[in-house]
Amino acid sequence: MPSSPTSLPDDIEALKALLMQRDGEVQQLRDTVTTLEQALNVRSLEIEQLKLQLAKLKRMQFGRKSEKLDRKIEQLETRLEDLLAEDGASGQKAALPGSNARKAARQPLPEHLLREDNVIEPADQACSECGGKLKPLGEDVSEQLELIDSAFKVIRHIRRKKACACCDHIVQAPAPSRPIERGIAGPGLLAHILVAKFADHLPLYRQCAIYARDGVELDRSTMARWVGACGALMRPLVDALQRYVLQPGKIHSDDTPMPVLAPGNGQTKTARLWVYVRDDRRSGSTAAPAAWFAYTPNRQGQHPQSHLANFTGVLQADAFAGYDKIYADGRVREAACMAHARRKIHDLHVRKATVTTTEALRRIGELYAIEEHIRGQLPDHRKRIRQEQARPLLDDFELWLRARLLTLSTQSDTTKAINYMLNQWQALVYYCHDGLAEIDNNIAENALRTCCLGRKKFLFMGADSGGERAATMYSLIVSAKLNGIDPQVYLRHVLTRIAPVGQAKSPTPGRVKIPHLLTV
Numbered sequence: 016m017p018s019s020p021t022s023l024p025d026d027i028e029a030l031k032a033l034l035m036q037r038d039g040e041v042q043q044l045r046d047t048v049t050t051l052e053q054a055l056n057v058r059s060l061e062i063e064q065l066k067l068q069l070a071k072l073k074r075m076q077f078g079r080k081s082e083k084l085d086r087k088i089e090q091l092e093t094r095l096e097d098l099l100a101e102d103g104a105s106g107q108k109a110a111l112p113g114s115n116a117r118k119a120a121r122q123p124l125p126e127h128l129l130r131e132d133n134v135i136e137p138a139d140q141a142c143s144e145c146g147g148k149l150k151p152l153g154e155d156v157s158e159q160l161e162l163i164d165s166a167f168k169v170i171r172h173i174r175r176k177k178a179c180a181c182c183d184h185i186v187q188a189p190a191p192s193r194p195i196e197r198g199i200a201g202p203g204l205l206a207h208i209l210v211a212k213f214a215d216h217l218p219l220y221r222q223c224a225i226y227a228r229d230g231v232e233l234d235r236s237t238m239a240r241w242v243g244a245c246g247a248l249m250r251p252l253v254d255a256l257q258r259y260v261l262q263p264g265k266i267h268s269d270d271t272p273m274p275v276l277a278p279g280n281g282q283t284k285t286a287r288l289w290v291y292v293r294d295d296r297r298s299g300s301t302a303a304p305a306a307w308f309a310y311t312p313n314r315q316g317q318h319p320q321s322h323l324a325n326f327t328g329v330l331q332a333d334a335f336a337g338y339d340k341i342y343a344d345g346r347v348r349e350a351a352c353m354a355h356a357r358r359k360i361h362d363l364h365v366r367k368a369t370v371t372t373t374e375a376l377r378r379i380g381e382l383y384a385i386e387e388h389i390r391g392q393l394p395d396h397r398k399r400i401r402q403e404q405a406r407p408l409l410d411d412f413e414l415w416l417r418a419r420l421l422t423l424s425t426q427s428d429t430t431k432a433i434n435y436m437l438n439q440w441q442a443l444v445y446y447c448h449d450g451l452a453e454i455d456n457n458i459a460e461n462a463l464r465t466c467c468l469g470r471k472k473f474l475f476m477g478a479d480s481g482g483e484r485a486a487t488m489y490s491l492i493v494s495a496k497l498n499g500i501d502p503q504v505y506l507r508h509v510l511t512r513i514a515p516v517g518q519a520k521s522p523t524p525g526r527v528k529i530p531h532l533l534t535v
Contacts (some may be wrong), residue, residue: 103240147181394450
C-alpha cells in the first residue's frame with residue numbers, strides 16, 4: 016500500500032531503512048519483468064523461425080512433391096500450433112508493463128454475415144442516486160463472432176445507456192462475460208474448433224481452409240491462441256473431474272503411446288497418454304461415468320503411482336509392471352483383463368489355428384456369455400452368479416492350461432501366451448469375488464480410441480505442452496461421450512458459463528459436482 020505522509024517515520028535512519036526496503040522490492044519486480052520478457056522474446060523468436068522454415072518448405076514443395084517434405088511441413092505446423100496455443104494460455108494474464116510486443120490489428124468482421132442484436136437494458140428503472148426517471152443517452156456496441164448450426168453469424172451486444180433526467184447520473188448494464196477476455200470468438204465457435212481438433216482430428220490450418228470457404232478468414236495463430244486459452248480456462252474443471260474419477264471404488268486404467276516432436280532435432284519421442292475411467296453402469300450403478308486423462312513424457316511406473324497415490328479400491332488394468340508398487344500395501348486390489356489374455360491367444364489362432372488355441376478361445380467365450388446375461392445387474396447378484404457358474408469354469412480352465420504346458424515347447428508362442436495368463440491368474444479371477452469388478456478392461460480401452468484415431472491423423476504432438484492440453488480436452492470430450500452428450504453441445508455449455516478471472520462468471524467449476532456439470 017502507498018504510504019501517507021502521516022504514516023512515514025520521522026527518524027532519518029528509519030526513513031533510510033524504509034527507502035532501502037522499497038528499492039529492494041522495486042528491483043525484485045524489475046528482475047521478474049525482465050525474466051518474463053526474456054521468456055516471451057525466446058518464444059516469439061522460435062515462432063518467427065518456424066514461420067520462416069514453413070514458408071521456405073512450402074516454396075520447395077511447389078516443385079516436385081516429396082512425402083518426406085510433406086511430413087516435415089506437418090511437424091513444423093504442429094509445433095507452431097502448440098507454441099501459439101501456449102501464447103493463448105498465457106494471454107489470460109495481464110500484459111507485462113513496458114512490453115513492446117506488437118499486437119496484430121483486428122480486422123472487422125465480414126459485412127455479409129448475418130447480424131443478431133442482443134439488446135441489454137440497465138436493470139435499474141430509476142436513478143439509484145436520486146430516484147429520478149432515466150432517459151436514453153446512447154449505447155456501446157461490441158461484436159462477437161459465433162458459429163450456430165455450422166453457420167457463422169455475428170452477435171452484436173448492444174448495451175444501452177440511460178441517464179437521470181434530474182441529476183444526469185448514468186447507468187448501463189455490465190458487458191456479458193466472454194470465454195476469452197476481449198476475444199471475438201463465441202462459445203459455440205470455440206467449442207466447434209476444440210471438437211474438430213481433438214475429436215475429429217482436424218489440425219487448425221485445415222480448419223482455417225474450411226472456414227475460408229464460408230468467407231471467414233481466421234488466422235491460424237489466432238485460433239491456436241484460442242485453443243490454449245480454453246485449455247487454461249477449463250483446467251479447474253478437469254481438476255474437479257480428476258477428483259471425481261479417483262474417489263474410492265473401482266476404476267479402469269490404460270495407456271497408449273503418443274509421439275511428440277522433440278525440439279531441435281526434428282525427431283519424435285514416445286510419450287504416453289494415461290486414462291482413468293470410473294464407470295459402474297454394468298453393475299447397476301446410476302452414478303455418472305467419467306474419464307480423466309493424464310500426459311507423461313515417458314512410461315515410467317512413477318507416473319501411475321503418482322496419479323493413484325491417494326486412491327483406494329480396485330484397479331482394473333493390464334499387467335504393466337509399473338502398477339506393482341500400487342498393489343504392494345494392499346490399499347489397491349488388482350483386477351486383470353481377460354481381453355488382454357484372450358488377445359494373445361487370438362493372434363496366434365488367426366495366424367495358425369490349433370487345437371489348443373481353438374479350445375482356449377471356446378472356454379473364454381463361455382465366460383463372456385455369463386457376463387452378457389448379468390450385465391446391468393447389482394453387484395451382489397453378479398457375484399453370486401459368477402461364483403456359481405464362472406468360478407467352476409475358471410478352475411477347470413486353469414487345470415487344462417497347466418496340462419497343455421506339459422505338451423508344448425517352452426519356447427513356443429503358445430507357451431508364452433499361456434504363461435501370461437497363469438502368471439496373473441489370481442488377478443484374472445478376481446472379478447468372481449467382487450460384483451463391482453469386470454471381466455476385462457475394455458472400458459478403459461474404449462476410452463482411448465479417440466486418442467488412437469487422432470494419432471493416426473496428426474501423427475504426433477507438437478510439444479509436451481500440447482500433450483497436456485490434449486489430455487485436458489480428451490478428459491472433457493470422452494466424459495461427455497460416456498454420458499451420451501454431444502461433446503460440442505457440452506463444451507458450448509461450459510464455455511458459455513465459465514469466464515476468465517476478472518469477468519462475471521458462474522461458481523468455481525471445482526466446487527460443482529461432476530454429474531451436474533455433465534448435464535446440459
